[in-house]
Amino acid sequence: MDTLMDVSALNNRMTSGQRTVLLDVRWALGDPHGHGHYLKEHIPGAVYVDLPTQLAEPAAPERGRHPLPPVDKLQEHARCWGICERDVVVAYDDSGNMSAARLWWMLRNAGLADVFLLDGGLPAWRAAGLPVEGGAEQPVIGNVTLAEGRMPAIDAARTADWALGGVLLDARAGERYRGEIEPVDPRAGHIPGAVSAPTSGNLTGDGHFLPAQELRHRFLELGVGPDVPTAVYCGSGVTAAHQIAALEIAGFSAALFPGSFSEWSNNAANAVVTGAAPYSTDSEAAPG
Structure with missing residues (x-):
């Protein structure tokens, strides 16, 4: 199953009239102005998707900063974006698909097969000399019916001992992994x-x-393999989806911990390790 669509392929679809639902998912931690960026310029025909309100429920300590919404809410949003049955959907942003991958994972999880990330996103579209436009798009309401549970996911209980029999990847920046900084979550x-x-x-x-x-x-060097159970988390389940997309491109599958570190660190019963090593040097935090 393909994960990416390049700019040339997207442009060919659009110029040849092939039905394509194009979704703009510009969002970044610390930048709440994604919609404004979209209104200023976007790929023609793209519909804006608001990550905090449409791809997440309100933050809750027991579920993390960006809890996954129930499937009925996602279906309502998907229809408002104009998605119909058997549509080809392409998502993009302007930050290497770090936020668009959240939508990619959610729609794949909801049973849509033909969902792609635009490789290179908006910068690649601009670099190809292709047009952009401003304002907001008004799509015709779609009729898609969504399911759930089509992508592997794990909860905090399974995450706790995942590394004993597999590989648990932390998709955050290295300084957050090591606990040198923590800008948003309660523990580093x-x-x-x-x-x-x-x-x-x-x-x-x-x-x-x-x-x-x-x-x-890259992933083989990190311990991932064809027969190695692999799971991914990040801060709140957004960029972890990007890791899962990258793993899929590489030929591996992986489970998502949706609540990620924002859920984990809010529970005082969960151990947190600092430093560059996977486990603490304390015997009680090491396996065995």
């Missing part, structure tokens, strides 16, 4: 047993995904 550090694997390592300097073979090499 990482889940015991997790391996640091920042999502920035999935991309080239211009925001495209690395070639599949390079991604495969």
Whole structure:
């Protein structure tokens, strides 16, 4: 199953009249102005998706900062974005698909097969000299029916001992993994047993995904393998979806911990490890 669509393929679809639902998911931690950026300029025909309100429920300590919405709410939003049965959906942002991957994962989880990330996003579209436009799009209401549970996911209880029999990847920046800084969550550090694997390592300097073979090499070096159970978390379940997309490109599957570190660190009963090693040097935090 393909994960990416390049700018040329998207442009060909659009100019040849092939039905394509194009979704703009511009959002970044610390930048609440995604809709304003969209109104200023976007790929023609793209509909804006608001990550905090449409791809997440309100924050809750027991579920994290961006809890997944129930499928009926996602279906309502998807229809408002204009998605119909058997549509091809392409999502993009302007930050290497770090936020668009959240929508990609959610729609795949909801049973849509033909969902793609625009490789390179809006910057790649601009770099190709293709047009942008301002204002808001008004799509015709769609009729898609969504399901749930089509992508693997795990809860905090399974996350706690995942690394004992598999690989648990922490998709946040290395300094957050090591506990050197923590800008939003109540405790600094990482889940015991997790391996640091920042999502920035999935991309080239211009925001495209690395070639599949390079991604495969990266993940093999981190301990991922065809028969190794793999799970991913980040701060709130957003950029972890980007890691899962990169793993899929590389030929691996992985489960998402949706609540991620924001859920984990809010529970005082959960251990948190600082430093560069997966486990603390304290015997009580190490396996065995």
